[in-house]
Amino acid sequence: EVQLVQSGAEVKKPGESLSISCYASGYSFTSHWIGWVRQMPGKGLEWMGIIYPRDSQSRYSPSFQGQVTISVDKANNTAYLQWNSLKASDTAMYYCAAPNLGYWGQGTLVIVSS
Amino acid sequence: DIQMTQSPSSLSASVGDRVTITCRASQGISNDLGWYQQKPGKAPKRLIYAASYLQSGVPSRFSGSGSGTEFTLTISSLQPEDFATYYCLQHHNYLTFGGGTKVEIK
Numbered sequence: 001e002v003q004l005v006q007s008g009a010e011v012k013k014p015g016e017s018l019s020i021s022c023y024a025s026g027y028s029f030t031s032h033w034i035g036w037v038r039q040m041p042g043k044g045l046e047w048m049g050i051i052y053p054r055d056s057q058s059r060y061s062p063s064f065q066g067q068v069t070i071s072v073d074k075a076n077n078t079a080y081l082q083w084n085s086l087k088a089s090d091t092a093m094y095y096c097a098a099p100n101l102g103y104w105g106q107g108t109l110v111i112v113s114s
Numbered sequence: 115d116i117q118m119t120q121s122p123s124s125l126s127a128s129v130g131d132r133v134t135i136t137c138r139a140s141q142g143i144s145n146d147l148g149w150y151q152q153k154p155g156k157a158p159k160r161l162i163y164a165a166s167y168l169q170s171g172v173p174s175r176f177s178g179s180g181s182g183t184e185f186t187l188t189i190s191s192l193q194p195e196d197f198a199t200y201y202c203l204q205h206h207n208y209l210t211f212g213g214g215t216k217v218e219i220k
Binding site for chain 1: 115148150152157158159160163169199201203205208209210211213214
């Protein structure tokens, strides 16, 4: 069974760093693109970026380029989304997804508040 | 980048109605399109892949059609559990979502 299991909710202060994770199982992790999607409260879905685990080739949406970093740990079938300096506007639900397989994680809520 | 224009942004319908949602791509994307359903507080769920193929386990009242730049999701007879928000997603050139269609009860 294919599963994408994300790390738990986070509450952080502006300026802090954060890394959230997405553990994949049930398929060949290195053979399929995996990416991250933002959903701000009451809003639609936005692709942030995707990465190909086999060679770590990545592509970011222009809106998120330079704002976040997407990476993978092939040995542990895990993808990461990282921020160096959070802003209040980063408050949102974040989903990982394997788009060509159609599988999604359960979501990680990130709240950034002073 | 490819833009996806989804319409309508919302609609009101009754149980049993036929519902149609459209996505238009800014350039040709072959059949590299999926349709997703999202209910409040839940992750999106794929209904249709490759524009017209039904995801396993999805009721047959859902169907997709189109190729190139025009795509349609049809719900043949709306059921109470279908009230949700629907998104198209192109993966021809990286990824772009449509803006979403909220299907509400009339």
